[in-house]
Amino acid sequence: MLVAGIDVGSLTAEVVLIKDGNIIHYVIMPTGSNSKKAAERALDSALHAMGMKEPDLDYVVATGYGRISIDIADKRITEITCHGRGAVYLNPGVRTVIDIGGQDSKVIRLNDEGKVFDFAMNDKCAAGTGRFLEVMAQALEVGIDELAGLSEKARDTVAISSMCTVFAESEVVSLIARGLPREEIARGLHQSIADRTAGLVRRVGMEELVMITGGVAKNRALVKALNEKLVTTIIVPEEPQIAGALGAALLAQEELSS
Numbered sequence: 001m002l003v004a005g006i007d008v009g010s011l012t013a014e015v016v017l018i019k020d021g022n023i024i025h026y027v028i029m030p031t032g033s034n035s036k037k038a039a040e041r042a043l044d045s046a047l048h049a050m051g052m053k054e055p056d057l058d059y060v061v062a063t064g065y066g067r068i069s070i071d072i073a074d075k076r077i078t079e080i081t082c083h084g085r086g087a088v089y090l091n092p093g094v095r096t097v098i099d100i101g102g103q104d105s106k107v108i109r110l111n112d113e114g115k116v117f118d119f120a121m122n123d124k125c126a127a128g129t130g131r132f133l134e135v136m137a138q139a140l141e142v143g144i145d146e147l148a149g150l151s152e153k154a155r156d157t158v159a160i161s162s163m164c165t166v167f168a169e170s171e172v173v174s175l176i177a178r179g180l181p182r183e184e185i186a187r188g189l190h191q192s193i194a195d196r197t198a199g200l201v202r203r204v205g206m207e208e209l210v211m212i213t214g215g216v217a218k219n220r221a222l223v224k225a226l227n228e229k230l231v232t233t234i235i236v237p238e239e240p241q242i243a244g245a246l247g248a249a250l251l252a253q254e255e256l257s258s
C-alpha cells in the first residue's frame with residue numbers, strides 16, 4: 001500500500017511517501033507562483049527517487065493553503081488536523097503544537113487521544129511569521145539560516161517596538177543607521193516573534209509536551225526565546241517542515257484502512 005501526503009504552503013511544498021506503514025521518502029521544494037505545479041513537481045520528484053509512478057499510489061491527501069488546486073488528491077484536509085496528526089506520530093505525548101510557516105502561525109491543542117480540540121491562528125498579517133523573519137534577515141543583510149547565529153552573539157537586546165512588518169523593517173533600518181549592534185537587533189526581532197507566539201499559545205492554553213513544526217522551527221534563537229517565554233522545553237523534530245505532509249500521509253493511510 002503506497003500513500004502520499006502533500007502540503008503546499010505559501011513558501012514550500014512537501015511530499016511524504018508511506019509504503020506499507022513505513023515512511024520511505026520525503027521532499028521539500030519551493031512553492032513558487034503556482035501551487036498546483038509545485039505539488040506535481042514535488043510528488044513527481046519523490047516518486048521518481050523511489051522508482052515509482054503516479055498510478056502506484058493508492059491514496060493521496062493534500063493539505064496547506066494550496067490544497068484546493070491539487071487535482072490528484074483523493075481528499076483535502078486542513079493544516080490544523082494534519083500538523084496535529086504529524087506531531088502526535090513524531091511524539092505521542094505532544095498536547096500543544098506550534099506551527100510557524102511562511103505566512104501564518106498557529107497553535108493547536110490536542111486531547112489525550114491526540115485529536116484536535118482547539119486552535120488559534122494568526123493569518124491576518126506577516127508579523128510573527130517566517131515572512132517577517134525573511135524581511136528582517138534581508139534588512140540585516142544575512143541569510144534566513146544565519147539569523148539565529150547572529151542573534152546568539154548578542155550581549156543585550158534592542159527592543160523592536162513596531163508590530164507591523166513594514167514598520168518594523170523601517171525601524172530596523174533606522175536602528176542599523178544609528179549604529180546599534182545588528183546582533184542585538186536580531187535578538188530583539190526574535191523576542192518580538194516569541195511574544196506574539198506566546199500570545200497565541202495563551203489563547204488556547206498550553207499543555208505539555210509542546211512541539212514546534214514548520215520552517216521557523218529551524219531557527220534555534222526563536223525556539224530558545226519561546227522556551228524562555230513559555231517556561232518549557234519545546235520539542236523540535238528532526239525535520240519540522242514536513243510535519244503537515246507527514247500528517248496528511250498518515251491520514252491517507254487511515255482512510256484506506258478504515
Ligand SMILES: Nc1ncnc2c1ncn2[C@@H]1O[C@H](COP(=O)(O)OP(=O)(O)OP(=O)(O)O)[C@@H](O)[C@H]1O
Nearest residue numbers: 009010011012101102103104130145214215216218
Ligand atoms: N534553515 C532555516 N533556518 C531558519 N529559518 C528557516 C529555515 N528554513 C526555513 N525557514 C523559515 O521557514 C519559513 C517557511 O516555513 P514553511 O516551509 O513551514 O512555510 P509554508 O508551509 O510554506 O507556509 P504557510 O504554512 O504559512 O503557508 C521561512 O519563511 C523561514 O522563515
Ligand SMILES: [Mg+2]
Nearest residue numbers: 009101214244
Ligand atoms: Mg505550512
